[in-house]
Amino acid sequence: MRLPSPSPVEPRHRLSSQTDETNRRRSLRSRDTKDLEKGLHGSFQYRNWNGKFSTLKVVLILIVLGTVYTLYRSPAVHIADHPSSNNSSFVNRWTRESSAVDPRYTSTTGINWDHMSNIVEKLTGKSEYQGVGFINLNDDEIDQWKELIPDCDHIALHLDHMANNITWESLYPEWIDEEEQFEVPTCPSLPWIQVPGKPRIDLVVTKLPCNKAGKWSRDVARLHLQLAAARVATSSKGLHDVHVLLITDCFPIPNLFIGKELVAREGNLWLYKPNLHQLRQKVQLPVGSCELTVPLKAKETFYSASAKREAYATILHSANFYVCGAITAAQSIRMAGSTRDLVILVDDSITEYHRGGLAAAGWKIYSIQRIRNPKAEAEAYNEWNYSKFRLWQLTEYDKIIFIDADMLILRNIDFLFEMPEISATGNNATLFNSGVMVVEPSNSTFQLLMDHINEIVSYNGGDQGYLNEVYTWWHRIPKHMNFLKHFWEGDEPEIKQMKTRLFGTDPPILYVLHYLGNKPWLCFRDYDCNWNVDILQEFASDVAHKTWWKVHDAMPENLQKFCLLRSKQKAQLEWDRMQAEKGNFTDGHWKIKIKDKRLKTCFEDFCFWESMLWHWGDKNWTDNSTNSLSPPPALKTHLSSLSQRKYLGAFKKFIGWVLKASSLLGITDKECHTPTLKHAWIFPVHSTSPRLLILSQNRYKTATSPVFSYLLYKNGEARNLEPHHETHHNLTQTQNILASARESWRVIQDITEHCPLPRGRCINRVVYYGASLESDRADKFLLSFLVRSEKMSMIKVTSTHCGAFLVPYHGKLASVTSKADDYITMSILEDAEKHECGQINLSFTFSSQ
CATH class of the missing domain: 3.40.50 (Rossmann fold)
Structure with a gap:
């Protein structure tokens, strides 16, 4: 009969048991040897003991006395001068x-x-x-x-x-x-x-x-x-x-x-x-973050007698980019059922327009002075993020739940007002994430934060790192109350599936969803744009993206307009899409056709965002003046739709001079001065309505009334520029044409005096017209007006090209400069960037008819 096989113990366990057995046997042998030695030397030790006994007694007495004195003078580890002390206390003290x-x-x-x-x-x-x-x-x-x-x-x-x-x-x-x-x-x-x-x-x-x-x-x-x-x-x-x-x-x-x-x-x-x-x-709280201070399934119904002294708070500084996020966060708090105050700290960079949107969303606005991070580099992302310390100055509240503006509150978290400062979720190592945290305002705490601003080193250079050095004793709340939209590199497929389910569960399981990476409102709503950036794909989730847009769509329309895309952001999104296409990203999001209506909605003066891509990636190019620059005219190819995006790079060579709104760049050519338009209006302002360009200028210094020239255009299509001299009649006529729009005039540029010459020409949605300085009508120059962006540029050309007879010629702008019996000479604008003109002679047989 076969005996049972031994259990499959790992080798290290077997080795350990064998070693213990060997040591045990070795110890037994050692003990036997010592017993034998005791027997051999016992009689000798006994004889010496009697001789030394009296000396040992004296030594022992001295040791005891010394110990008592040492204990008496030692650091206090006992209850002293207390009548209840007894003999046992001495034993305890000695132990x-x-x-x-x-x-x-x-x-x-x-x-x-x-x-x-x-x-x-x-x-x-x-x-x-x-x-x-x-x-x-x-x-x-x-x-x-x-x-x-x-x-x-x-x-x-x-x-x-x-x-x-x-x-x-x-x-x-x-x-x-x-x-x-x-x-x-x-x-x-x-x-x-x-x-x-x-x-x-x-x-x-x-x-x-x-x-x-x-x-x-x-x-x-x-x-x-x-x-x-x-x-x-x-x-x-x-x-x-x-x-x-x-x-x-x-x-x-x-x-x-x-x-x-x-x-x-x-x-x-x-x-x-x-x-x-x-x-x-x-x-009574856990000594550290080794236990939760709030159970995972917390009771959402929480009554507080001091609810009026409790508030949710966030902060916006240095830019308007997070205004949409803050408005949507406020919407989510109300949808979750909280009625606590909503407090937002803003600095001077947040415009009155955006403050109006925040107030309409329910935020109580507090203006603050920014606090600079002394260890940050100039213009760095973390230069002003120590402004968050201002939260501790909100002393009209006993407790604040701070939330980042890139969050959604999916379930009511009012119960966190019961928690002490600082209650937060874990981040990494021994640190907490400051995206959601309970704060107890105090001016003295604010001063403490400010007093050590130069000595404390933030582990990440930001406010989260700084606060983690001050508040090392923090209290862990479940990560569901600040759940990061993030897939770790080591996440198993089932973990990723679990997170994805949590992002979209309805009714929600998560309390707070924290959007990392590119923010939803800075993407097209069609998909999460983090997919198109290699290093940001760990933050990509179409399900979480859809959840954010669901809250956005529940907002009133007057709040949704604060989530429109800037022209620069549209260019950034397209650039990222092009790079994803170039890299053939396997997720395939770059193939998705954009249906987001915000793509074709423009609220800025500059709307020709495609032109930005001509320089995107140039190291020496800056777009700091984008909002006040005139876009270059596209002379050879019509950039009419997004389907032509991949050809954008080919148009760099056709970029004309783009000039600032308040002053054009100096042009010192002897034939063209440095003119700027003086009066130019657009009426009305909405691109969906018929639009009118009006130029106003005195033709002669002795004239008593200005000349009005106007251009009527709609849906990006333009007609040629027509001059008119009957001031009162012309203005009245144009007002009558567009009176139903109920909109006011607005100045788009201030340029020095000039006189538009008759009949401009429209080529590829760019209107060209010649003009002359009022001071010297013999000196002419060429101006372009790009219909799509409503911006003007001056093109440096010879004066002969600025004549009155502007004609389109094979997609280029041409001007008839002379005529003979059997031919005409035409000057053609070959390259708007280099301001190069060419001349050709065309033969004709002129008929008297």
Whole structure:
């Protein structure tokens, strides 16, 4: 009969058991050998013992006396000067002494007793003190206190040290099993002080280590001592006040002992009068982020008696790009059922127009001065992101739930107002993500943030890194309350499928969805544009994209207009699409035809976004003046639809001079001066209506009325320019034509005086007309008006080309310069960029008919 085969134990386990057995046998042999040696030398040791016994007695007595004296003068790890001390306390003191010396808890901070006297003067009701408790102070320091407050008991409180294997990483793990699929997350157990029942402790004095050469803000012993002090303070059962005095060169945990409870500070002495009710709630929290402070399935119905002093808040600074996101975030908060105040901090860069949209969405607007990150480079993305510190100045509120403007609130998170500062989701390592966080405004906390702005180094150069260095004691909330739209590189297919389902589940499972990468409102609604950028594909999700647009579509139309695409962004999207096509990205999103109506909707002065692609990628090109530049005329090819995008690069050689709105670039050619149009209006402003270009200028200095020349065009199609001299009749006629539009005139450019010459010509939606300076009518130049963008440019050509007889010739602009009996001479604008003109002679047989 075959015996059962041995269990499949891994080799390292088998090796371990074999080693243990070998060691056990070796130990037995060693013990036998020692027993044999004891037998051989026993008689010899016995004889020597009698001779040395009297000497040993003297030595033992001296050792005991020395130990007693050392314990008496040692750092206080016992309850001293207390009538309940008995013989057992000596044994306990002696036992604890062996573990009392722990470098993690050692504080080398000196005490300025003059400062201490000033602090004691600030203590109210000290004449009625029953006891003062001391943590981590030595006996000499306690003796000094007996002189400061003599008429009460002075109690040295013992705190056992935590295990050596407890580190900051074990208190703040990068990941915990929030869903409890495999285990229930638990925090390491820390020892706490057994507070005596009597006397009552009215003041807790604690000395903290502060190793500025190391990571003092993530010092486990320092955290342990502060939590222990808080627990002693909250052990009071009565209604009397308890003060906490911390002795430290480094600032205390700002969300445990908060700034507005700071009574006095002298050097390294910090005196607090904490709200004991709130402090009791804090010490009941998990010691770190090793456990959730809010259950995964939190109750969404939350009643708060101070709801009027609670608000959601966000911040916009440096640009208007996030206005749409903030408006949509407000919409999502209301759709989730919250009625709390919505507060938004904005700086001067946010225009009155955009502020109006934010207010219409429900945000209460607070204007702020930006705060510069002193460690950021000029014009960098993080230059002004320390402006977020202004949140702590919203002191009319007790609590703030901060949300980034690129989020959707899918379910009500009002219950987070019950959580203390800082409650947030984990980010990576021991850090939290500041996209959603609970903040308790306080001017003193704001000042603390500002005081250390030059010394604290942010791990990522931004506000999140800075806040993580200040608020190292934070409280974990489930990641569903700040769920990142992100697929990690190591995500398994089933994980990606699970995330995708969460992005689109209706009714939602997620509370907050955080949109990373390119934002939905900066993409076409047809698909997530992160697909078209290689390094951003980890943020791409069409399902999450659709979820955002679902909230957008629920907004009133007057708010949706704040999500229109700028011309520059349209060019960026097309450039990214072209690069994806060039790279033949396998997801194939670049093949999708855009149906988003925002593509053909323009709200800016400059609408010819395709022209931007001619320079996109040129290192020496800047578009800082895009909104005030005139686009170049396309002389050879008609750029009429998106289907011709791939040919855009070929048009770079046809770019004409583009000029700023307030002044044209200098042209010093002897035949063409530096003119600029003086009066030019567009009426009306909507591109869907018939549009009218009107030029106004006196033909002669002696003239009493201006000449009006106008161009009527619609849907990008233009007619030639017609001059008119009957001022009153012409203006009245044009107003009557478009009176039903109910819109006002608007100036599009200010250019110096010139006189348009008769009959301009339209080629490829560009109107060309000659003009002359009022000061010298013999000097002529050529102007172009691009219908699509409603911008003007001057083209540097010879004066002969600026004649009155402008004609189209094979897709180019030509001018008849002379005529003979059998031929004419034409000047042709060959290259608008180089301002080159060519001449040809054409033979004709002229008929008298």
